[in-house]
Amino acid sequence: MSYIARPKVSHPALARNELGLTMRDYEGGMSTLCAGCGHDSITGALIQAVFELSIPPHRMGKLSGIGCSSKTPAYFAASSHGFNSVHGRMPSVSTGAAAVNGRLQYIGISGDGDSLSIGVGQFVHAMRRNLNMLYLIEDNGVYGLTKGQFSASADTGSTAKRGEVNEQQAIDPCLLAIASGCGFVARGFSGDRTQLVPLLKAGLSHRGFAMIDVISPCVTFNDHEGSTKSYRFTRENAYPIGHTDFIPPEVEIKAELGVGEAQQVQLHGGGSILLRKLDHEYDASDRSAALAYLSRRQGNGEVATGLLFVEEGGADMHELARLGETPLADLPYERLCPGSGALADLQDRLR
């Protein structure tokens, strides 16, 4: 961490988005994470994504659980809503928030400990409910906050900083998400922002649960030679299955974008995705093929990255539960609290 505040000066030629805001207007507090933490780079990518999508800061809700990753909401969009909740319980809190106000753009930020160990049940059920949110796992394969024990995403055979070998199997959040019925599954790397920013923008525009697993090296406990989540290992073994472009709604898709080979996916929330595949045998819309393909890559010791699976059109929690469009906060008091007579009627119906 640093002890001086980030100076308030900014570049006079800094770009402005449709709302007239600059990237600096989407900043948050000064990070207290270790210098060089992948999480901070993801924060930078998030700032760029929400800036480029011109999301009004007051229309965003940032949610997190516990862990290094879960500090992230404090470091961007200082004027947005935020809730730093209980370890592994962020999906429940998000469910409640989404139920009472479906109009905010929810961004949940979790880690491999928060989502794959203590919160794995909540994580799976959030996908089952198809909560309308972007769900990021800042995945470093290590419990950094408790000094470097293996986490549930640590690969078999990888070593801890002092040399101990991990003998247990890893849970791959992408395989888990595809298998759990998630409609948008991607993997990025904190050190590759040209890939990550379009993925974030696509995830934010997807209606339903969008899960992005972002490999995010822990510089303090997991950036050494035996690690499979280090900067160097990820750069050497990342296998991008394709390049994802997010195309905003107002932009007409032209041939120059390389549409020839590209797979186009219209997003419910506006805009579309152009997936320019690097590997022709891959089909991001076939759930079982995706599972088989990813397992094979994993077997080769490769880390498949990019938009791994996408399926638009699934009903999200709001539709499934037939919740009202109007946020509770906007309902007139008489409708929000119809009185004891209405309660008595309801109880009579349940007798």
Added chain:
Amino acid sequence: MQPTDIRNPDYFHRVVDCQWGCPAHTDIPEYIRLIAQGRYADAYMLNRKSNVFPAILGRVCDRPCEPVCRRGRVEEKPVAICRLKRVAADLRGDIDHRLPTAPSEKNGKRVALIGAGCASLTVANDLAPLGYELVIYESLDKPGGLMRTNIPAFRLPVEVLDEEMDQILRMDIDLRLGHEIKSMRDLLENGGYDAVFVGTGAPKGKELNLPGRHDTKSIHIGIEWLESVAFGHLDSIGERVLIIGVGNTAMDCCRTSLRLGANDVKVMARKPRGFFKASDWELEDAEEEKVEIVVNHSPKEFVVEDGKLKGMVFDLMEYDIVDGRIADSRITGQEFFPCDDVILAIGQETAFPWVERDIGIDFDRWDVPVVDRVTYESTREGVFFGGDAAFGPENIIWAVEHGHQAAISIHKYCHGEPITERMPPGMNLLAAKMGIHEWSYSNDYETAPRRAMQHMSLEKRFRKLDIEVELGFTPEQAAREAQRCLNCDIQTVFEAPLCIECDACVDICPVHCLTIAPNGEEEDLRERLTVPARNLDQPLYVSAELPQTARVMVKDEDLCVHCGLCAERCPTAAWDMQKSELLTPYVHHEAADQPPQGSLGKRKAGAETKEAPVRTAA
């Protein structure tokens, strides 16, 4: 792009915009830090090393450092560098024991310095401590040159001038006042000097030969008129005065007129605002005193009746301005302005009627001596020129730099060494890291706006000719203003092999000056940065290929506020903050054959090889 060669002393020197812009390369950020610490005497001595006259220049320097100050690009107003210099001079206390002295044993070399102005005095300052026997010839009765004759006392008090000149003159210098050199040939043949330095300035005011010019005594040439005022030969002027020209001399003339009894002073400009030669602050100061600046009026004739000046006729001008330049102009009418006196302040030039043209000193077709821009030697060996005498009117700080360089040439010439083989400047780099998140400078950004200078009230300042208008900063104001300095000499230094490309520096930089990107040609790379780098005057700092992806780290130097956050956030110390110290060789380094060591220990860059670029005066 090729990786930036930071071993070239020019690279980091250029990042320190103020020091790069200062002809004498004064170590501005360092002296500002000394002022911030209240070490005024140290700040004064550091200043004196390069610019010799801190108290004088702290008041009347043309401040080439301020328009280029990075702070002026990051926000609107640059750091008040010049006025901070004055603070160091005002509050320095007794520094006599730290001043250079002349040895009692001389080195047997005699040098004549013609003209006792800033250029000659600088040469004397540099050569006297080496044991030279120095004779200064001055045609007037007092030393100082234009600093005394052309700069009014309400801007530069006489005591300040005398005190700083005395620091030099007390070094056994033979100052011959009222001694005009009438023949260069005679001096060279009969003077018995080993070398001669000409620092006679540009003493001839330009004429304006329009009808009526010589029919009255009420038309004055600006610099001559100022000189008469300075020596007390003149103490009044008419009520209505027109000043022709809008340079800094015009500003001194109009403000001096007000102090001699004029109450309606107009500065007549041929061109519109934006084309004036006067510095903005001098214009502001004149307008504060209710001087009217009349634009687009071109002088046509003087109206004189029976030897008495009635006024002047001007052509009314109209200009077509394209891209900030005058593309075309036309006269749209005429206007008469009544007045009692006219002062011509339209420029000045050198004059050498006393230099014979057949003694090997060549003059070009504008009758300006041919002088080498590096050595300051004329076409005759052993005769050197400096200050305005060399290349025409500039300002004091240029004359000082000419003096330093000429002193080196004179020394080498007197000792039979080739004067073109000069010691190159060097650059010292020293880590500024003192501990975790602890730096040897204050890296927190001071948001305060530029401190305003207090002026003597308008009621009081006109009572006497020599009431100083600017009151100087108080220690409190100086401390605040000093914090506005961005410490550009605390350099961001990058070690590519250490970088793990985590983006921490890119994200934390408040002014978005860092980018990790695939390499390319400069034009292309400048457009691909986090914020495109469109200020082409400012270099890109490009790293070697980064170890993991072969991309490069690119820093646009333009708006870096040197906050050090990139270095604080770097997990591998690939970015480091290091203090650069420019090592400028002076004649005593040449004499001792010992390159400057600086205050930071061993020099690192540039010095080992003679191929390092030699600084040129231009």
